[in-house]
Amino acid sequence: MEPGFGVSIPRLYAYHRALREASAAGKGTITSHGLATLLGETIAPTQIRKDLCALGARGRRGHGYAIKPLSAHLAWVLGLEHDWRVAIAGFGYLGHAFATFLAARERRFDVVAIFDRSPQVIGQEWQGVRVDDIADATRVLRAAACEIAVVAVPAEAAQGVAETLAGAGVRAILNFAPSTLRVHREDGMPVVVRNIDLAGELSILTHRLAVGTMPAVEEA
Amino acid sequence: MEPGFGVSIPRLYAYHRALREASAAGKGTITSHGLATLLGETIAPTQIRKDLCALGARGRRGHGYAIKPLSAHLAWVLGLEHDWRVAIAGFGYLGHAFATFLAARERRFDVVAIFDRSPQVIGQEWQGVRVDDIADATRVLRAAACEIAVVAVPAEAAQGVAETLAGAGVRAILNFAPSTLRVHREDGMPVVVRNIDLAGELSILTHRLAVGTMPAVEEA
C-alpha cells in the first residue's frame, strides 16, 4: 500500500498520548520500558526505541528520554501543532456525531463547512455553520479552504462526493462509507484517504467470535 | 499482535462486499482479476487467490470462482450468518450515533442494552431500549446475554467499563475510547478488543498533510 518508512503513525500517536499522561503525572523523563508499561505492554521497548531513533529523537543512556522535547517533536510529526479546517460531507447521524465529537474533544479541528443532499437538512445550522447543498461544494470550499474532509454519505454516493471534494482543494479524506475510494487531483498532489468501515470492524469481532467457538483452526 | 493465519479479515470483508456487488450485477462467476478490478485494484489478483485458496475455496481454472458458494462461505467465516446482540456503553453523541447506525444499516446487530453514567441520560428510552446505569450492567447483561459491546465512554472510564462488561459475559468489544484496553475474563476465554481511535485516524491524515509539504523524506 504505502511505501512505509519503518514507523507506523498509530504507534507514534500512542506514544504521544502516553507521554502526555506521563507528563501530567509530573514526570520529566521516561524510559522506553516505562513507555511500554504505560501502553499496557502492547509495544515492546525495543520497538519504541527503534521508532524514536528513526525520528531522530535522542535519549540519555541510563536515564531515558526527556518528555517535553520528545512530545513536541511527535506533535510536529503528527501534524498536531496547527489547527485544521474540516468539511463534513453527509450530515446524517454519523456526520452529525462526528462534527459534535470534533467540537467537543478535538479543538484543533475546526468544522467550517457542512454538506448534505437532502433538502430537509440543507439550510439547517449547526454551531453557526450552515448546511449547504453538496452540489455547491466546489464554490463553498474554494472560499472555506478546507484541506480535510469527512465523508459520511451512503456508499453509492461516496466516490462522486470524494471527487467533488478533491476538485475543490481537499487533500485528505476520512471516509466512513463502505466503499473503496479512488481519488486523484488535477494538480497531481495526492489525496490521502483513510477508511473507517464500522460494519467491517464489527465483522472482525464476529469473525473472532464465530471461529473462536472451535478449538483453533490449523492451516495445512 | 495476533498469530495471524495468512489472511486478513478486512480483506475477506472487502471480497464479500465485492461479491455481493457482482452478484447484484447478475454475474454468477468471477475471476480473481475481476474481483481486483471491483476492488479498485487495491488488492492484487495473486493475493486474492492466495486468500481464497487458504479458505479452502476452489475455483474452476479457466473460468473463475462461483460467486454464490464463495459468498456464503465468506459470510460464514466472517460471522455474518447469524444475528448478534449488542450492548452500548456510553450513550453520548457517539454511542447514540452508533446505535442509530446499527439500527439503520446493520440489521444483524440488535441493540438490546444501553448504559450510561449520567443521571440525565439514565431512564431515557431509545427505540424501546431503556438506558440503564452502568453500575447495573452486570445484572442487566446477565439477562440480556450480549456477546458484543461498544465502548463509547471517556478514556478514563474505559478500562473499568470494559472489565465490568467482560465480567458480565461480553466476549468482544469495539472500543472508541482513546485508551489501550487490557481485558481478561475469569473463565479464561479471551475478550476480543478492537480499537477505533477517531482522533488517531485524523492524526494519520494531518501527519501526511504536514510531511507531505516537503518533497519525500528519505531515511538514512
Added chain:
DNA sequence: AAATGTGAAGAGGTTCACAGCG
C-alpha cells in the same frame, strides 16, 4: 487459451543480542 493453485523469492516490519554511553 484462460485462469487457478502454489512453491520460491522478495519486502517490510519486529525481535534479539549486545555494543556503547552516561
Added chain:
DNA sequence: CGCTGTGAACCTCTTCACATTT
C-alpha cells in the same frame, strides 16, 4: 549498572513465476 542505539536474525505477509487444470 542502567538504558539507549543498532546491526543481524527472524518472521510474516506479499509478489513473482510457472506448472496445472478445464
